[in-house]
Amino acid sequence: MKYDIVLCGVGGQGGISVSVVIARAAMAEGLRVKQSEVHGMSQRGGEVLAHLRLSDKEPASPTIPLGSASLILSFEPLEALRYLPWLNAEKGVVVSATTPLKNMGTYPETEKVMSELSALPNKILLDADAIAREAGNAKAGNMVLVGAAAKLMPIKPESIEKAIRELFARKGEQVVEANLKAFEYGRKANS
Amino acid sequence: MRPLDASGLPDVMDDDWPLDVSGLPDITDDDFSQWRARMARETMMGDEAIALGAVHAGLGGAFAYPGTPSTEIMETLQEFVKRQAEGKLDGVKNAFTAQWCANEKTAYESALGSSFAGKRSMVSMKHVGLNVAADPFINSALIRINGGLVVVVADDPGMHSSQDEQDSRWLADFARVPCFEPADPQQAYDMTREAFELSEKIEAPVMIRITTRLAHSRSLVETSAAKAQGAIQKPKVTKDWILMPANARRRWHEVLGKQPELQAMSSSSSWNPLSLKGEKLGVITTGLARQYWLENADEYAAAKGEIAHLHIGFYPMPEASIRKLYDACDEILVIEEGYPYVERQLRGIVAPGKKIMGKETGEIPYEGELSPDLVRKALGLPERKGLAVKELSPPGRPPQLCMGCPHADSYGALKEALKDYSQHAVLSDIGCYTLGALPPYNAIEATVDMGASIGMARGAASVGLRPTVAVIGDSTFYHSGLSNLIDAVSHNTNMTVLILDNDTTGMTGAQPTILPSSRLEPVLKGVGVHPDHIKVIRAHKNEHEKNVAIIKAELAHEGPSVVVMVRECLEALKKARKA
Numbered sequence: 001m002k003y004d005i006v007l008c009g010v011g012g013q014g015g016i017s018v019s020v021v022i023a024r025a026a027m028a029e030g031l032r033v034k035q036s037e038v039h040g041m042s043q044r045g046g047e048v049l050a051h052l053r054l055s056d057k058e059p060a061s062p063t064i065p066l067g068s069a070s071l072i073l074s075f076e077p078l079e080a081l082r083y084l085p086w087l088n089a090e091k092g093v094v095v096s097a098t099t100p101l102k103n104m105g106t107y108p109e110t111e112k113v114m115s116e117l118s119a120l121p122n123k124i125l126l127d128a129d130a131i132a133r134e135a136g137n138a139k140a141g142n143m144v145l146v147g148a149a150a151k152l153m154p155i156k157p158e159s160i161e162k163a164i165r166e167l168f169a170r171k172g173e174q175v176v177e178a179n180l181k182a183f184e185y186g187r188k189a190n191s
Numbered sequence: 192m193r194p195l196d197a198s199g200l201p202d203v204m205d206d207d208w209p210l211d212v213s214g215l216p217d218i219t220d221d222d223f224s225q226w227r228a229r230m231a232r233e234t235m236m237g238d239e240a241i242a243l244g245a246v247h248a249g250l251g252g253a254f255a256y257p258g259t260p261s262t263e264i265m266e267t268l269q270e271f272v273k274r275q276a277e278g279k280l281d282g283v284k285n286a287f288t289a290q291w292c293a294n295e296k297t298a299y300e301s302a303l304g305s306s307f308a309g310k311r312s313m314v315s316m317k318h319v320g321l322n323v324a325a326d327p328f329i330n331s332a333l334i335r336i337n338g339g340l341v342v343v344v345a346d347d348p349g350m351h352s353s354q355d356e357q358d359s360r361w362l363a364d365f366a367r368v369p370c371f372e373p374a375d376p377q378q379a380y381d382m383t384r385e386a387f388e389l390s391e392k393i394e395a396p397v398m399i400r401i402t403t404r405l406a407h408s409r410s411l412v413e414t415s416a417a418k419a420q421g422a423i424q425k426p427k428v429t430k431d432w433i434l435m436p437a438n439a440r441r442r443w444h445e446v447l448g449k450q451p452e453l454q455a456m457s458s459s460s461s462w463n464p465l466s467l468k469g470e471k472l473g474v475i476t477t478g479l480a481r482q483y484w485l486e487n488a489d490e491y492a493a494a495k496g497e498i499a500h501l502h503i504g505f506y507p508m509p510e511a512s513i514r515k516l517y518d519a520c521d522e523i524l525v526i527e528e529g530y531p532y533v534e535r536q537l538r539g540i541v542a543p544g545k546k547i548m549g550k551e552t553g554e555i556p557y558e559g560e561l562s563p564d565l566v567r568k569a570l571g572l573p574e575r576k577g578l579a580v581k582e583l584s585p586p587g588r589p590p591q592l593c594m595g596c597p598h599a600d601s602y603g604a605l606k607e608a609l610k611d612y613s614q615h616a617v618l619s620d621i622g623c624y625t626l627g628a629l630p631p632y633n634a635i636e637a638t639v640d641m642g643a644s645i646g647m648a649r650g651a652a653s654v655g656l657r658p659t660v661a662v663i664g665d666s667t668f669y670h671s672g673l674s675n676l677i678d679a680v681s682h683n684t685n686m687t688v689l690i691l692d693n694d695t696t697g698m699t700g701a702q703p704t705i706l707p708s709s710r711l712e713p714v715l716k717g718v719g720v721h722p723d724h725i726k727v728i729r730a731h732k733n734e735h736e737k738n739v740a741i742i743k744a745e746l747a748h749e750g751p752s753v754v755v756m757v758r759e760c761l762e763a764l765k766k767a768r769k770a
């Protein structure tokens with residue numbers, strides 16, 4: 001079993017904590033995990049990318065080969081497009097938030113970005129921020145996306161919930177609950 | 192110490208961890224391999240694995256200046272200091288020191304002193320930091336090291352967050368210092384422990400060279416029992432620490448004399464395994480590059496048959512193993528990240544004749560980071576393809592200043608103050624404010640190395656270019672801007688220094704500046720900048736008009752002037768709030 005995930009977004013969108021949640025859940029189920037993160041300059045509002053590799057054998061490379069990812073989990077629609085070359089052409093799925101983050105002058109027209117995404121064979125596109133607001137925490141859009149991707153990943157939702165609890169425990173019960181709820185709403189959005 | 196194959200071991204359940212090892216007796220290195228299977232395992236980044244390896248090796252003192260991708264080593268160590276104090280760092284009984292320093296040179300020298308005191312000592316930095324610390328680094332190779340001294344250098348191929356992609360293995364070689372190059376976080380942990388042993392055994396500094404992807408990738412690391420920290424014990428003879436010419440000549444002779452032993456050690460090291468199964472292609476990998484090779488190795492073997500392989504994780508070059516591989520194969524492919532270090536050396540080790548492929552011959556790209564796909568291509572395996580974007584080509588998203596960053600307001604004021612001059616120069620430095628080079632600011636004209644802004648502005652001014660402005664952050668100013676300012680005071684140079692004082696090292700994730708903001712003004716006065724021409728103002732758009740007027744007045748001043756623009760970094764605020 002091998003399941004490679006590209007997590008992408010814009011600096012400051014919390015991609016790294018999502019990567020940690022999924023990795024912990026996978027490990028609790030006995031999978032081997034390799035994660036690769038971007039730190040430093042690009043965190044300042046640039047493209048942010050994490051690679052997460054789940055496998056029953058120790059993955060070799062810390063980064064995912066082209067055409068190999070089973071899932072692109074993107075917090076921003078243009079960023080989802082950027083990493084398509086890493087997605088497995090037949091079976092790969094894109095789960096992406098639809099709210100564009102236009103922090104550069106060269107950002108293409110939103111319709112063009114969305115029509116590229118809509119044309120993909122396997123995709124789940126959702127307004128993660130709106131769903132997060134419904135769930136009561138506008139900032140938890142990233143957990144909504146994890147929820148929407150939950151049934152695609154080779155991990156039980158309960159393991160992800162446990163990992164969310166562990167990771168956010170230090171920040172208090174309220175933060176834990178908000179993230180769990182966002183996760184649940186995300187699951188419902190793709191049920 | 193061999194890297195263990197842990198695949199057969201049962202996973203340690205969350206409930207068993209952390210294991211309580213406080214009751215265990217101190218154990219020696221000889222028997223700790225028996226313990227390791229019983230110890231905890233968790234995923235960690237390469238940087239974290241190095242920090243933990245050092246602490247478990249009995250670290251006494253660690254010193255660093257922040258720099259991506261090495262920053263997390265010291266951050267982790269400082270976290271460990273806290274945990275140790277609370278009794279929550281398993282098996283680590285003695286407190287140890289982990290400090291940020293003004294720059295890499297001062298950090299290195301602190302580590303040297305800590306080694307002099309007999310403690311296991313570590314200094315960590317990014318690759319360009321080693322240029323700053325090159326003086327103590329190269330000279331410390333001539334000293335008879337006392338407490339083990341490990342120098343961790345994180346290279347940044349691909350320049351994710353750097354101004355060059357220099358390869359620190361060359362500097363290790365230049366100084367005749369042995370060097371470890373881990374392939375994954377597990378090796379980073381194991382090698383760090385071994386590096387301390389080796390440093391004490393050969394009485395020399397030992398380098399650990401990592402690259403960005405290793406520093407910042409996580410995988411499972413199996414740890415072993417912590418060793419106790421040694422006591423204070425000065426060198427028995429201090430003449431080997433006094434590098435006056437007569438001593439230095441003797442020591443250099445001794446260092447050179449040790450090289451054949453290190454050579455032999457390298458060819459028999461378990462970090463440099465040689466497999467001679469195939470006879471057509473021989474592959475040499477180093478450090479992390481092994482992982483990219485392994486990602487493709489099975490497929491290669493299935494398609495084209497067995498391959499002979501030498502992996503290098505320890506230098507100096509394992510010359511004997513290299514010759515064996517060369518003799519056994521028709522051609523050699525070198526896969527390494529950074530400069531073609533092994534590839535170039537190789538041509539001097541083996542007789543010419545067979546084909547050697549790598550960066551110099553173009554099979555592997557000379558520039559940038561490696562990837563599984565680049566290695567695939569070099570091996571002649573078919574390219575893998577994912578999906579493609581149909582019509583758009585996604586434009587890059589360059590990094591930018593945080594919304595509301597004080598630097599934006601500082602640049603706004605500076606640009607307006609300069610706008611009536613037909614000619615001027617704005618030389619900048621390294622930090623978040625380097626992003627002032629990009630639109631919408633377009634505010635700076637040069638960025639070269641830490642502290643260069645003031646020196647370059649001074650040089651330009653001293654040959655007649657006016658007005659010249661140096662833009663530098665508070666942390667970079669203390670790192671190496673201050674000595675340039677002393678030159679400016681000494682020569683009464685007509686220039687203005689803008690210190691963007693956000694009370695932190697913002698770019699690397701808001702580490703505290705070595706001295707608090709309140710000390711800046713007395714320092715400026717102390718080196719002799721005229722008190723009337725030290726202006727401390729608030730970097731905020733509400734003060735824009737006032738700030739423009741003050742900067743304008745200082746630009747017109749004959750002699751050095753300093754405008755300190757103060758406002759806290761938003762990241763630092765966030766971090767403080769979280770804590």
Ligand code: SF4
Nearest residue numbers: 593596623697760761
């Ligand atoms: S991290 Fe701090 S200094 Fe850097 S851009 Fe953000 S606010 Fe400005």
